[in-house]
Amino acid sequence: MQTRRFFVSIALILAGIAAPRAFAQTALKANIPPAPAGGIDPSKLPDIQGIHLGITPDEALPLIKANYPGPNGTPSKPNIISPIYAGTPTPKWIAYVAVETSNACAAGVVCSTREDINATFTGPPNKGVLVKLVRNIVFNGKQPPTVASIDAALKAKYGANPFMKTPYIYYWAFNEQGGPLVPAPPFKSMDCVGDILAPASNIKSYTASGLPLNQFDLTQWMNIRCNDLGVYVRASVGASPSSPFAFTMELQITDTAEDVRDALAGEAYIEQINAGIQQNMQKNTQQNTPKL
Numbered sequence: 001m002q003t004r005r006f007f008v009s010i011a012l013i014l015a016g017i018a019a020p021r022a023f024a025q026t027a028l029k030a031n032i033p034p035a036p037a038g039g040i041d042p043s044k045l046p047d048i049q050g051i052h053l054g055i056t057p058d059e060a061l062p063l064i065k066a067n068y069p070g071p072n073g074t075p076s077k078p079n080i081i082s083p084i085y086a087g088t089p090t091p092k093w094i095a096y097v098a099v100e101t102s103n104a105c106a107a108g109v110v111c112s113t114r115e116d117i118n119a120t121f122t123g124p125p126n127k128g129v130l131v132k133l134v135r136n137i138v139f140n141g142k143q144p145p146t147v148a149s150i151d152a153a154l155k156a157k158y159g160a161n162p163f164m165k166t167p168y169i170y171y172w173a174f175n176e177q178g179g180p181l182v183p184a185p186p187f188k189s190m191d192c193v194g195d196i197l198a199p200a201s202n203i204k205s206y207t208a209s210g211l212p213l214n215q216f217d218l219t220q221w222m223n224i225r226c227n228d229l230g231v232y233v234r235a236s237v238g239a240s241p242s243s244p245f246a247f248t249m250e251l252q253i254t255d256t257a258e259d260v261r262d263a264l265a266g267e268a269y270i271e272q273i274n275a276g277i278q279q280n281m282q283k284n285t286q287q288n289t290p291k292l
Contacts, residue, residue, distance in 0.1 A: 030218050032264075033229055033257050036176050040129070044178035046158060046233050046253045048117070048135050053231065053255045055130050057094035057121050068099040068117060076101070083202045085123070085266070088273040093128050095121055096200035103140075114138040122198045122262035125269045131259040132196050135251045144245040150237055158233045167241075172233040176257060181230040195226045196254060197263035206267040213267050221260070229257040 042054035051063045061078070070076045078099045082092040100116035120132040139145060147168075154170060155162065162170040173181035197206055204210050207217050231254070238248030 030222055030260075031229075032260055033176070035258070035261060040176055040255075040258065042129075045176065045231055045255065046172070046174065048133050048251055048253060051117075051119070051130070051133055053130050053133065053253055054258070057097070057128060057130075060119055060121075060130055061094075061097065064097060064099055064117060064119065068101050068115070070101075081200055083123075083199060085270050085273070086202050086204045088270060090124055090269075090273070093121070093123055095123060095128075095198065097121075112137045113140050120196060120198050120200060122259060123266050126262045126265045129258060129262075131198050131256075131262070132254045133252070135249075137249045137251075139247055139249070141247070144247060146244050147237060147239045147246050148244065150246050150249060154235050158235075162235075168237045168239055170233075170235040170237075173228075174231040174233075176231055176255065181228065196256060196259040197221070198259050205270055206263045212271050213264075225256070227256060229260060231255050231257070 040054040042052040045053040047053070049063070049067045051060055051067070064078060065076045068076045068078075076099055078097050080094060081096040083095050084090055084092050097119040098116065100114070102114050103112055115135070115137045117136075118132075118134045119130055121128045122131055158170075158172045162172050164170060175181050199206075207213050209217070232252075234250075234252045234254075236250045237246050238250075239246045
């Protein structure tokens, strides 16, 4: 089933959330695909080593630790960042998890000498879910895999017909039901910084100015994006045209549609909290006015 794209109001996007005055007074609109009926099923979304987009931090952490143990099989120690919405009573959430490992490769064995994985999750008020996962590999230089073997493995896992930006950069695009993204490729490439809005540190606002979101900001969010909203897999193989072997690989999966929906919900929540704080300040100021 293909995702339909249509113009929806922020009130519909933020179902179940009391929109703050800034949202309510402005008819904000954006071309954002709605979430699948019944919610996202992570099993239908791409994965890296069994870690699917759409899973929660509680679901992802055991998988990350299992795939990236510490030295000599000891438990891994992921770097976990738990930010807050500054100036609000929102509790911390797990926003970013990173693990790096170094391997001692046996002679003649194809393995990586260094590998890391980085996971980014969305923030409140919606349920936090994985919207970006990046895996970087540096292969054992004494016995690296061939480019042909990686090409076959990637196509077997993610699909036989990727969009090839170069002979070493692959893209796959899906909707959130696991089907082809509509509109179909050619699509904007995602080779740029800031492809998701989910924060990995404390923030005051999802807007660059820190002011309430307005139509101009939202339009800019959509216009400067590196890609259409959907689910992406990107693989970049480090190799030389003069060699059949691969030296590095970066694998990245993202759900940019879920990321934007959750960022809008987060911004509405922040603005609602700030509006309530401002109202209390005004009320206290009025109560503290001396009789004249």
